[in-house]
Amino acid sequence: MYFSITSKIFILQHTFMKSLLPKLPLLLMLLMMLSAFTTFASPAIEKPRVIVLTDIENEPDDAQSLVRFLTYSNLFDVEGIIATTSVWLRDKTAEWRIYEILEAYKEVQPKLAKHEPGYPTFEELRSRTKAGVPRYGMKGVGEGNDSEGSEWIIQALKKEDPRPLWVLAWGGPNCLAQSLWKMEQTETAEDLERYVKKLRVYTISDQDDSGPWMRKKYPDLFYICTPGYAHNGRQAYHFATWSGISRDQFHGRFPGGNREVISKEWIRENIQENHGPLGSEYPDVAYLMEGDTPSFLYLINNGLGCSEHPDYGSWGGRYEYYTPRTQLYFFEPEIRPLWTNAMDEVFSEVDQQYHTGNHATIWRWREAYQNDFAARMDWCTLAYEEANHPPVPALAHDQVMELSEGEKVVLKAEGSIDPDGNALSYNWIYYREVGNSVYWLNMENENSPKASFTAPSMGFP
Numbered sequence: 001m002y003f004s005i006t007s008k009i010f011i012l013q014h015t016f017m018k019s020l021l022p023k024l025p026l027l028l029m030l031l032m033m034l035s036a037f038t039t040f041a042s043p044a045i046e047k048p049r050v051i052v053l054t055d056i057e058n059e060p061d062d063a064q065s066l067v068r069f070l071t072y073s074n075l076f077d078v079e080g081i082i083a084t085t086s087v088w089l090r091d092k093t094a095e096w097r098i099y100e101i102l103e104a105y106k107e108v109q110p111k112l113a114k115h116e117p118g119y120p121t122f123e124e125l126r127s128r129t130k131a132g133v134p135r136y137g138m139k140g141v142g143e144g145n146d147s148e149g150s151e152w153i154i155q156a157l158k159k160e161d162p163r164p165l166w167v168l169a170w171g172g173p174n175c176l177a178q179s180l181w182k183m184e185q186t187e188t189a190e191d192l193e194r195y196v197k198k199l200r201v202y203t204i205s206d207q208d209d210s211g212p213w214m215r216k217k218y219p220d221l222f223y224i225c226t227p228g229y230a231h232n233g234r235q236a237y238h239f240a241t242w243s244g245i246s247r248d249q250f251h252g253r254f255p256g257g258n259r260e261v262i263s264k265e266w267i268r269e270n271i272q273e274n275h276g277p278l279g280s281e282y283p284d285v286a287y288l289m290e291g292d293t294p295s296f297l298y299l300i301n302n303g304l305g306c307s308e309h310p311d312y313g314s315w316g317g318r319y320e321y322y323t324p325r326t327q328l329y330f331f332e333p334e335i336r337p338l339w340t341n342a343m344d345e346v347f348s349e350v351d352q353q354y355h356t357g358n359h360a361t362i363w364r365w366r367e368a369y370q371n372d373f374a375a376r377m378d379w380c381t382l383a384y385e386e387a388n389h390p391p392v393p394a395l396a397h398d399q400v401m402e403l404s405e406g407e408k409v410v411l412k413a414e415g416s417i418d419p420d421g422n423a424l425s426y427n428w429i430y431y432r433e434v435g436n437s438v439y440w441l442n443m444e445n446e447n448s449p450k451a452s453f454t455a456p457s458m459g460f461p
């Protein structure tokens, strides 16, 4: 086996505001994030409902992201894949390319299904593939701009399903803007408010002017984004958290991230060649590998993160709710709060140095999400016994604990197993940026199934 999946355990500390708890025992919420270095499909975990909007064929990276997305499609309820426009693809949509990649998926789906349950059929995905209007941004919003894509989103929003509806925009989100515009005309204000509340939007920067329009019109819309996009011949994408997934060919930043696992050679060996027809559909990198992928890495339930809490961090990055006035090349004249760039400090094994920044919230997991993808690509051709599968973590206590200051806490992950019988290793990490204690938390036996620490004070020294 070319790699062994390591089971990692993370601690997340979160507290109420200090001012609310002057005398009460401290509440430390501990989320044990057992397998953030792997994924696992548990029937008990609710699948997120997902609609992808893609400006596929503006450049190769949407096709790359779609290949990866399909290998994870058993973890989502894929309600739609909609071809859209963007600032890079202004007057056409390329649903033909989605169909082409789905044809390859059709061939490997029976193989994938032998490794994990829940993969949708080709027919299901084919029937949920739609197109938005072939117009750029707000020129495609308003009277005469309904499309099968915008109607499909409305239909999905109106389903009697208590789960939120995630819309992941890999290009411009004007198809969603049109759905909302249409519902303004057809729904009562009350119903519209209910539908807006049901939406969760994650956009890969702003790739047209409809995102700022939606944020202004619907200030309560749950929206994850690094605002700013190409205008006046400049592009702002290297400020965006998502670019931490790989390496920006123009700016070449993020020296702390592992570059070996995003190299041409790695991609060729682990994805493109000898991995069946789906791998063959993965194009070579033109500018940046899979810029759109963080949108669904965010939703992968690997124990790290929680989709309703962008501030907890995930393979798709960590985000905080604030008004990003410092953002350069910012487009909106009226700035609304949204979930946007947050910083982590990460020690890099690559250069043995600390790095601080928003991109680190993604590249810190790069080896994990690349290895996990490589394992899934193996599933496209190999029998179960020949392939690797993620460990199944187990905690001997609740994920969330209430603790008092100074209390000694023992964390136990005994009972975790690997379905292939691979050896497990453990690493308990204190995710400091997520919490708000001013103290560092010292972990004992951090590389053992049983680790411990003393609950820190929440006050100032």
Ligand SMILES: [Ca+2]
Residues within 6 Å of the ligand: 054, 055, 056, 058, 061, 062, 170, 171, 292
């Ligand atoms: Ca794109």
Ligand SMILES: [Ca+2]
Residues within 6 Å of the ligand: 005, 388, 389, 390, 391, 418, 419, 420, 421, 422
């Ligand atoms: Ca394994």
